[in-house]
Amino acid sequence: MSAQLATLFSTRPEHLIPDFLKHLSRYGEPHTWRYHCHEPPPREDIQVLLRDFVVPEGLIPRVGLAKCPICSPKLPKYIKGHLLWSPITGQLYAVGHCCGFNYFNDGVLSEGLRQEKARGIRKAHEDFLLANWEKVAEFTAFADALLPRAREHDRVVRLLIASLSQKRANELYRSAGDGGYLTVVRRQAGAEEARGGLQGVRERFGDRPLQGHLILHKPRSAKLAEARLVNPATVLRFVDWRTLDNAFEWLCDQPDIDLKRLSDILGDAESGSAQVCAEMNALADFLVPENLQLINAWSRQQDTLQAEIRVFRPMPNKLTVWRGRHAAKPIVLHPNVDQPAPEPPALIREETPPG
């Protein structure tokens, strides 16, 4: 096959069907068509280009039956056949119903299953989106309302971590571990306990767990609270549904992929809002004076060479952080920092989430 033809055949060559039919009606010999491949077609990935063509009856007395490249490449065999195409080999095959039927049947069946599966997924997305159609506006409004506080939250957390230093913030976060209790490492010089020299023993510190320490954990990949609210809302704003009918019409028009995208974005809006609210509550817990006292007492007990940290809240709207003798610039706190975060909207999930 020439390079030009190869290119031509790399997409489903529907345009060659008229040429094939012309050849068939004129010569009655599918196997002598110029694009017919005399090799048997591959077993996999065969598409039926033309189903149920028939050698013209009037020509049979003269040209005889057609040869099937699969079961009868030399001797005349069939009247009814199918024109197959392989996207893998790029070849076309005129084969008898004797053999083509297998490919054909398989092909139709798997195509049918594929379409059925796609329909099922689409239906699940449609159901999910219709059940949650009001959430599109709810999440957008929620993000708008919470945005100033989210920016404020990001600012305070950033300044707090910078004042403590990232290293000390991490240390505090790790020390609290999963249970939330701070721990201290004490060096032991006693010969019995410390086999092999000077060793540290980790002990639980304080009579209550540290609160809100999750805000100190900021992996590089973690987005700011602002971004987690704004990003999904920016997309949802384009979905301007005012009524259920609006939503229904929109869903009927959109391709499958957009239904999936919208479902995913609603999921992001839900998890993003919930995380942001949880972090706001964690910050409020962290800033409670007793919690700061716990940190300061812990830092004094740390038997390490690192600078002691002390965090104070001398006034409700002011936070000061000391690292050794160095005082960081005071952090101004907005009055809403102590208020509980609002309850974020939640999606309705009736059955298994759409795939």
Ligand SMILES: [Zn+2]
């Ligand atoms: Zn055959």
